[in-house]
Amino acid sequence: MTAGAGGAGGPVGPVGGTAAGGSGQSWVLSRVRPLGGDPVDVLLTDGVVAAWRPAGSTGPDSEGLPAGTTILAAEGLIMLPGLVDLHTHLREPGREDAETVESGTRAAALGGYTTVFAMANTNPVADTAGVVEQVWRLGLDAGHCDVRPVGAVTVGLAGERLAELGAMATSAAEVRVFSDDGHCVSDALLMRRALEYVKAFDGVIAQHAEEPRLTAGAQMNEGVVAARLGLPGWPAVAEEAIIARDALLAGHVDSRLHVCHVSTAGSVELIRWAKAKGWQVTAEVTPHHLLLTDDLISSYDPVYKVNPPLRTAADVAALRAGLADGTIDCVATDHAPHALEDKETEWAAARPGMLGLETALSVVMETMVIPGHLDWVGVADRMALAPARIGGLPRPAAEGWSSIAVGAPATVTLLDPSPWRVVEADTLASRSRNTPYAGRSLPGAIRATFLRGRPTVLDGKVV
Amino acid sequence: MASAAASDPVSRRPGIARTVLSADDITRIVSRMAHQILEKTSGGAGVVLLGVPTRGVPLAHRLAQRVQAVEGVDLPVGSLDPTMYRDDLRLRGVRPLEVTEIPDGGVDGRVVILVDDVLYSGRTVRAALDALAAYGRPRTVQLAVLVDRGHRELPIRADYVGKNMPTSRRESVAVRLREIDGADGVLIVSPEASPTGAAAGPGDRS
Amino acid sequence: MKRHLLSTEDLGRDDALLVLDTAERMARVAEASVRKLPTLRGRTVVNLFFEDSTRTRTSFEVAAKRLSADVINFSARGSSVSKGESLKDTAQTLEAMGADAVVCRHSASGAPHRLATWVRGSVVNAGDGTHEHPTQALLDAFTMRRRLGRVDGLAVTIVGDVLHSRVARSNVWLLATLGASVTVVAPPTLLPIGVSSWPVEVSYDLDAVLPKTDVVMMLRVQRERMSAAFFPTEREYSRRYGLDVDRAATLPEHALVMHPGPMVRGMEIASRVADSDRSTVVEQVANGVSVRMAVLYLLLGGSGEVS
Numbered sequence: 001m002t003a004g005a006g007g008a009g010g011p012v013g014p015v016g017g018t019a020a021g022g023s024g025q026s027w028v029l030s031r032v033r034p035l036g037g038d039p040v041d042v043l044l045t046d047g048v049v050a051a052w053r054p055a056g057s058t059g060p061d062s063e064g065l066p067a068g069t070t071i072l073a074a075e076g077l078i079m080l081p082g083l084v085d086l087h088t089h090l091r092e093p094g095r096e097d098a099e100t101v102e103s104g105t106r107a108a109a110l111g112g113y114t115t116v117f118a119m120a121n122t123n124p125v126a127d128t129a130g131v132v133e134q135v136w137r138l139g140l141d142a143g144h145c146d147v148r149p150v151g152a153v154t155v156g157l158a159g160e161r162l163a164e165l166g167a168m169a170t171s172a173a174e175v176r177v178f179s180d181d182g183h184c185v186s187d188a189l190l191m192r193r194a195l196e197y198v199k200a201f202d203g204v205i206a207q208h209a210e211e212p213r214l215t216a217g218a219q220m221n222e223g224v225v226a227a228r229l230g231l232p233g234w235p236a237v238a239e240e241a242i243i244a245r246d247a248l249l250a251g252h253v254d255s256r257l258h259v260c261h262v263s264t265a266g267s268v269e270l271i272r273w274a275k276a277k278g279w280q281v282t283a284e285v286t287p288h289h290l291l292l293t294d295d296l297i298s299s300y301d302p303v304y305k306v307n308p309p310l311r312t313a314a315d316v317a318a319l320r321a322g323l324a325d326g327t328i329d330c331v332a333t334d335h336a337p338h339a340l341e342d343k344e345t346e347w348a349a350a351r352p353g354m355l356g357l358e359t360a361l362s363v364v365m366e367t368m369v370i371p372g373h374l375d376w377v378g379v380a381d382r383m384a385l386a387p388a389r390i391g392g393l394p395r396p397a398a399e400g401w402s403s404i405a406v407g408a409p410a411t412v413t414l415l416d417p418s419p420w421r422v423v424e425a426d427t428l429a430s431r432s433r434n435t436p437y438a439g440r441s442l443p444g445a446i447r448a449t450f451l452r453g454r455p456t457v458l459d460g461k462v463v
Numbered sequence: 464m465a466s467a468a469a470s471d472p473v474s475r476r477p478g479i480a481r482t483v484l485s486a487d488d489i490t491r492i493v494s495r496m497a498h499q500i501l502e503k504t505s506g507g508a509g510v511v512l513l514g515v516p517t518r519g520v521p522l523a524h525r526l527a528q529r530v531q532a533v534e535g536v537d538l539p540v541g542s543l544d545p546t547m548y549r550d551d552l553r554l555r556g557v558r559p560l561e562v563t564e565i566p567d568g569g570v571d572g573r574v575v576i577l578v579d580d581v582l583y584s585g586r587t588v589r590a591a592l593d594a595l596a597a598y599g600r601p602r603t604v605q606l607a608v609l610v611d612r613g614h615r616e617l618p619i620r621a622d623y624v625g626k627n628m629p630t631s632r633r634e635s636v637a638v639r640l641r642e643i644d645g646a647d648g649v650l651i652v653s654p655e656a657s658p659t660g661a662a663a664g665p666g667d668r669s
Numbered sequence: 670m671k672r673h674l675l676s677t678e679d680l681g682r683d684d685a686l687l688v689l690d691t692a693e694r695m696a697r698v699a700e701a702s703v704r705k706l707p708t709l710r711g712r713t714v715v716n717l718f719f720e721d722s723t724r725t726r727t728s729f730e731v732a733a734k735r736l737s738a739d740v741i742n743f744s745a746r747g748s749s750v751s752k753g754e755s756l757k758d759t760a761q762t763l764e765a766m767g768a769d770a771v772v773c774r775h776s777a778s779g780a781p782h783r784l785a786t787w788v789r790g791s792v793v794n795a796g797d798g799t800h801e802h803p804t805q806a807l808l809d810a811f812t813m814r815r816r817l818g819r820v821d822g823l824a825v826t827i828v829g830d831v832l833h834s835r836v837a838r839s840n841v842w843l844l845a846t847l848g849a850s851v852t853v854v855a856p857p858t859l860l861p862i863g864v865s866s867w868p869v870e871v872s873y874d875l876d877a878v879l880p881k882t883d884v885v886m887m888l889r890v891q892r893e894r895m896s897a898a899f900f901p902t903e904r905e906y907s908r909r910y911g912l913d914v915d916r917a918a919t920l921p922e923h924a925l926v927m928h929p930g931p932m933v934r935g936m937e938i939a940s941r942v943a944d945s946d947r948s949t950v951v952e953q954v955a956n957g958v959s960v961r962m963a964v965l966y967l968l969l970g971g972s973g974e975v976s
Contacts, residue, residue: 227863230778230800300779344757346780547708557971560694597703
């Protein structure tokens with residue numbers, strides 16, 4: 001197979017080589033810019049990064065290329081390690097009308113992702129080894145990216161008794177991240193036990209921080225806009241109170257806590273405080289919380305309904321600063337597909353959640369890279385290396401350049417940073433249409449994604 | 464939604480305006496019409512004057528003043544807004560409503576004289592007749608207009624006409640009264656050069 | 670005016686005054702011997718009520734019928750499908766019926782806004798959740814103007830469950846637009862976080878505010894708020910925020926007492942106050958019809974294009 005990656009301004013199309021196919025296929029990424037640095041030719045062979053050569057030095061007739069090597073015109077493209085999403089809802093089993101493992105991972109590959117952590121709130125809930133193995137196998141079959149199931153912390157997400165965390169950890173799915181996401185493990189004692197228990201297999205509890213009593217009936221961020229719109233408020237303190245409590249618990253039992261979708265300025269401060277204490281607390285922020293604010297809800301369009309809710313411009317600024325300085329470790333999409341009938345309703349009846357996989361890198365580019373908060377090395381850390389570390393993925397030394405250095409698995413994505421594109425819900429790979437960015441222009445486009453040397457996306461299309 | 468203020472659609476329309484009646488002309492005409500009313504109603508017995516807003520209302524008051532001056536009779540004066548009875552509401556943006564003020568004593572058994580500035584298609588008068596019916600059953604209804612410009616679309620005829628004024632449909636007739644416009648006068652506005660440009664004509668008054 | 674009437678927040682001063690002036694004309698029509706006008710003949714108005722409200726529905730129905738519109742009462746309660754599906758489905762049904770206007774009452778804030786994106790006709794918000802109830806505020810302002818001759822410069826005090834009150838929200842925006850000074854009085858638990866951004870004064874002390882008040886508007890307080898710990902007991906609420914006879918006596922002589930109804934007599938307002946000459950409760954009903962006629966006329970009385 002041959003393909004042109006569509007380099008910015010450069011000639012598009014195959015430079016040369018012959019079609020080969022199969023796992024042994026080799027690729028030369030000609031004039032690619034690893035982590036936005038100087039152009040080089042990168043050779044991907046046998047699933048690993050085999051060599052870096054001077055830019056433009058490698059042609060079809062170059063020495064030492066395996067037979068059937070494809071040369072990809074990658075001029076102007078930025079090479080990043082394959083992105084890792086700690087927080088994806090694939091909806092299978094249970095709501096295959098909204099998303100399947102196949103469609104969700106297809107969307108992931110198109111967004112530059114090579115691993116997604118599939119949240120446990122499926123039907124049935126992923127609270128047993130059987131369900132997590134099913135999801136894991138569906139991921140293998142689809143082949144668009146690695147699927148790492150997240151196990152439920154409590155049986156049925158009911159917050160009453162622990163699920164069989166150990167059984168999930170030792171299953172074929174090798175679960176390391178446990179979360180009741182969508183629900184908070186609000187019982188302090190249960191949370192303490194969960195944090196302690198997963199230490200035995202280096203697990204982490206990913207908490208959906210939401211004090212349920214403070215958010216009964218809540219519809220949007222509590223504040224000026226909610227007061228005007230007459231929608232019951234979801235106060236920042238409901239998130240912050242749980243984060244503070246959980247950080248204290250994690251410190252007390254010396255366990256790993258990961259805070260899902262941090263959304264408030266106060267939460268950033270608390271996590272900064274917990275990290276300063278030396279506690280093992282990590283956190284994620286979603287693309288939408290980096291870009292969107294609650295005043296969008298004036299239209300009552302449920303496409304903006306999400307949990308935790310969109311917050312204020314001050315929160316957005318604090319989240320960007322927290323992600324820039326590393327207080328927030330990573331970006332996670334909270335990709336939450338919903339069928340049309342769950343969104344084309346009045347606000348209160350709509351389900352919370354937004355699509356995110358296919359737009360995440362573009363939103364991070366707009367909110368972090370273009371304003372100068374993060375360079376591409378930083379993006380690689382926040383969107384690939386840090387989430388891999390938190391999720392317990394086997395990676396080579398997960399620092400900076402080395403992840404795409406010679407010898408590393410050829411799990412990379414190629415971003416063209418130059419184009420701006422208008423997001424169209426109907427052209428997304430997800431089965432659902434609930435993107436809050438429809439009609440909005442976002443920068444950057446994924447041209448190709450490789451999973452252990454095998455292209456999952458070429459020319460911006462799924463292979 | 465239309466603005467609440469009464470607007471003068473003619474003055475905003477580009478075109479060539481010529482004055483056809485002066486302030487003095489209007490004074491003489493109103494005076495004559497007052498005499499005709501007295502003559503035809505045997506001294507104004509049982510007469511109620513109802514002006515059709517906007518400019519029919521000051522005209523009704525002027526007629527009443529002349530009648531008072533000539534005959535010493537006080538005729539009741541009111542106003543009758545036919546807007547909500549129009550059959551052409553859907554043809555343009557919503558029209559602001561005007562005041563309806565039926566004088567004490569009502570209209571039952573009276574001789575109601577509707578007063579308007581320009582008689583054109585007759586549709587306003589038809590609507591006014593319907594509006595009037597909601598307030599009672601007059602013995603007779605008559606119509607007084609300052610200008611009759613022709614082009615009737617309904618079988619309606621004025622009992623008192625200040626001035627018959629042949630016009631083309633492309634022209635507009637603008638009545639100015641000092642109570643509303645600051646000065647008296649009647650103008651005919653012809654559309655500029657383009658013969659089709661203002662073909663819609665003075666759809667406002669009819 | 671815009672195509673829909675969804676809130677008073679986005680109602681400009683000129684449009685608000687136009688509604689009040691038009692309502693004044695409509696009120697005069699009620700004095701004619703024949704009250705029915707042919708104005709909206711051939712137009713269809715659908716009363717789409719997802720929440721019971723005989724008062725509001727009847728008021729809209731009378732208004733539409735006086736203007737000769739065809740009225741369809743569409744009560745959508747008790748449907749077995751989820752509420753969300755039924756709103757969209759209902760919108761499609763209304764489209765098929767060719768509704769020129771949909772008067773929508775719904776328990777969810779913003780439901781009329783959603784409906785407006787799905788139907789071609791005009792949508793009139795007849796109360797949505799805890800958001801707005803614009804025609805109620807318009808009729809309140811209309812009542813104030815008729816009784817006191819103006820709205821501009823009046824000191825209006827709104828008392829009670831502001832947090833959950835769509836009447837309060839609509840009144841706050843409309844009265845501010847029309848130049849009144851509004852004070853909201855409530856226990857802090859029944860004021861929204863973010864009330865500081867509203868064009869109002871906030872007070873927790875009803876006794877301090879009443880002597881400077883031209884109009885006091887008492888909001889309904891639902892007893893079930895007690896169980897959610899918004900206030901300890903009915904008695905304590907009544908003692909601190911109820912309008913009893915002694916409190917009403919501290920109002921200036923000309924001051925009005927308004928209540929959007931239905932009233933909880935004894936708790937938020939004493940019967941003797943509610944039935945006194947100050948009270949506008951009864952004329953508010955008649956004024957409601959005039960205001961709703963005005964709204965329907967202004968939305969449906971023309972070609973639908975802005976002139």
